[in-house]
Amino acid sequence: xxxxxxxxxxxxxxxxxxxxxxxxxxxxxxxxxxxxxxxxxxxxxxxxxxxxxxxxxxxxxxxxxxxxxxxxxxxxxxxxxxxxxxxxxxxxxxxxxxxxxxxxxxxxxxxxxxxxxxxxxxxxxxxxxxxxxxxxxxxxxxxxxxxxxxxxxxxxxxxxxxxxxxxxxxxxxxxxxxxxxxxxxxxxxxxxxxxxxxxxxxxxxxxxxxxxxxxxxxxxxxxxxxxxxxxxxxxxxxxxxxxxxxxxxxxxxxxxxxxxxxxxxxxxxxxxxxxxxxxxxxxxxxxxxxxxxxxxxxxxxxxxxxxxxxxxxxxxxxxxxxxxxxxxxxxxxxxxxxxxxxxxxxxxxxxxxxxxxxxxxxxxxxxxxxxxxxxxxxxxxxxxxxxxxxxxxxxxxxxxxxxxxxxxxxxxxxxxxxxxxxxxxxxxxxxxxxxxxxxxxx
Numbered sequence: 001x002x003x004x005x006x007x008x009x010x011x012x013x014x015x016x017x018x019x020x021x022x023x024x025x026x027x028x029x030x031x032x033x034x035x036x037x038x039x040x041x042x043x044x045x046x047x048x049x050x051x052x053x054x055x056x057x058x059x060x061x062x063x064x065x066x067x068x069x070x071x072x073x074x075x076x077x078x079x080x081x082x083x084x085x086x087x088x089x090x091x092x093x094x095x096x097x098x099x100x101x102x103x104x105x106x107x108x109x110x111x112x113x114x115x116x117x118x119x120x121x122x123x124x125x126x127x128x129x130x131x132x133x134x135x136x137x138x139x140x141x142x143x144x145x146x147x148x149x150x151x152x153x154x155x156x157x158x159x160x161x162x163x164x165x166x167x168x169x170x171x172x173x174x175x176x177x178x179x180x181x182x183x184x185x186x187x188x189x190x191x192x193x194x195x196x197x198x199x200x201x202x203x204x205x206x207x208x209x210x211x212x213x214x215x216x217x218x219x220x221x222x223x224x225x226x227x228x229x230x231x232x233x234x235x236x237x238x239x240x241x242x243x244x245x246x247x248x249x250x251x252x253x254x255x256x257x258x259x260x261x262x263x264x265x266x267x268x269x270x271x272x273x274x275x276x277x278x279x280x281x282x283x284x285x286x287x288x289x290x291x292x293x294x295x296x297x298x299x300x301x302x303x304x305x306x307x308x309x310x311x312x313x314x315x316x317x318x319x320x321x322x323x324x325x326x327x328x329x330x331x332x333x334x335x336x337x338x339x340x341x342x343x344x345x346x347x348x349x350x351x352x353x354x355x356x357x358x359x360x361x362x363x364x365x366x367x368x369x370x371x372x373x374x375x376x377x378x379x380x381x382x383x384x385x386x387x388x389x390x391x392x393x394x395x396x397x398x399x400x401x402x403x404x405x406x407x408x409x410x411x412x413x414x415x416x417x418x419x420x421x422x423x424x425x426x427x428x429x430x431x432x433x434x435x436x437x438x439x440x441x442x
Contacts, residue, residue: 006204042147042166043412046128048073048137050149056139056291072137079216082136085117093200100199108132115190141179143168173225174352177208177237184211185241185294186259188248195257201261205293205381207233207388213395227399228356231392235301236351239294240344246320247337250330260324261341262291262379269424279376279428283325290324292317293381296374297389300367305354306347316340358397362442365393369439370434382428387416390438 052058057072069075077083087092089108098107107113114120118132119140127146128139138146147165150224151157163169170176184206186192192204209231242260249257265288268276282289294327295317302310320336368389390413398404412434419431 032115043125043144044127044146045119045125045130045139045144046146046149047126047130048134048139050128050145051138056153065295067220069218069220069335075216075218076138080218081215082140083134085135086114086132087135089113089117097196097200101195112190112196119163141168141170171225173229173233173235174348176225177230177234178241180208180211180234181206181238181241184240186245187241188244191245192259197263199425203381205384206234206238207231207392208238208252209392209395210388212382227390228396229352229354231389232301232305232351232354233348235294235298235389236344236348240341240348242294243337243341243344246324247334247341250333250337255330255333256324256327258288260290261288262381264380264423264426265289275427275429281375283322287325288327290321291381292321292374292378293385296378296382296385297368299374300364300371301351302347304364309343309347312343313340316343335385356396358400361393361396365390366439366442367433368393369442372435375432375435376428378428380420380423383400383416383426383428383431384420387413387420390416407441409438412438412441 008182027142028107052073054060055070057068058074059071060074061071063070068312086108094107094113096111098105098110101112103110103112108314111120114132116136118135119130119137120132121130122143125144130139133223144166148162148167151165152159159167159169159171166262168175168179172178181187183190184204186204192201209227214228246260249255251258268421281287299310299314302313316336316339320333320340323333323336356402368386371386375386394404394409398410404410414436415437416431419426419434
């Protein structure tokens with residue numbers, strides 16, 4: 001139990017007495033019409049402890065007092081995987097990764113791990129107590145809070161003012177997607193490269209809607225910025241980030257970066273893999289291939305959102321795959337990836353503003369479920385993205401009609417994931433058969 005210095009008690013009592021006297025003699029104050037003056041510099045991290053009082057975000061259950069649920073911290077701490085991200089670094093697997101990479105320190109002490117598993121910022125950016133043990137805490141997503149933490153609960157203070165003072169505007173789906181792919185796809189500041197994967201780190205896979213909705217929400221659910229909009233924008237942002245990564249790798253000193261390529265094109269058992277020879281190869285047999293996982297469902301989505309862009313992108317993406325596979329012309333790889341990235345940047349606002357009716361959703365699902373040729377010549381990671389997409393789209397339908405939760409459509413999509421449980425045993429022809437079963441339910 002914390003002790004309180006007696007002199008402080010006396011001072012508090014004196015203040016209370018003065019306040020009581022002023023209350024008795026002074027007229028009631030007029031309602032505030034303007035926000036209070038800002039006194040704290042923005043851009044500093046103050047730590048999760050500043051958010052957790054029961055009157056702010058630390059209630060054990062939702063409250064009806066404000067627009068916020070007010071139990072956000074409790075939900076995050078007890079149910080969100082981001083809260084446990086630092087603890088993962090103490091596992092045997094993390095120790096093995098650190099050993100294989102010949103890191104000088106433990107995984108839980110190395111920036112290459114801490115950058116994504118914690119809110120790892122420099123001391124000059126910290127104003128409070130940012131502890132690695134908090135994992136990926138509030139400010140990692142919501143932005144450094146020094147400029148808006150106290151002010152954002154004041155009468156008259158707006159969300160826009162908080163954003164201007166350093167809050168990340170997660171209401172904007174492109175901003176939220178860009179924040180997530182920084183770790184879940186990789187960026188110029190932090191990424192999972194081939195060395196890290198070879199050392200034992202899981203292969204990165206990500207889909208914004210599925211990954212968001214798999215967590216117990218510490219936000220107000222059923223907003224338009226979630227569901228289909230998150231899925232569609234996530235596809236665009238993720239592909240653009242992957243292109244920027246490829247371009248950066250091609251311009252760097254360690255090209256080729258095999259993390260850009262399809263892992264299972266090289267890493268597979270020779271027993272039972274004759275389907276690869278029967279399928280054939282897009283270029284010379286034996287070359288590694290660029291993984292089309294981030295293009296797998298976006299190409300179908302673009303047909304609806306920006307048909308002209310699909311015609312521009314198809315030949316660039318096809319040639320990019322060839323050049324990445326050959327590995328002998330990094331300048332061409334960088335140029336092609338940059339050109340495609342610019343096109344994607346131009347269509348992002350159109351995808352973000354798009355709205356979907358039930359007919360649109362079912363039509364897109366049918367197209368994806370009938371994408372036989374693409375799946376047969378792609379890899380297991382592309383199949384995973386197709387399954388994720390069908391799951392996200394079907395979830396949009398079940399939110400509108402709960403009876404679909406027990407329908408043949410839902411069961412047939414679940415069956416797709418059965419084929420993906422063991423990546424080493426993935427067989428595209430079986431996956432295609434199950435895709436056809438999905439289409440039949442639509």
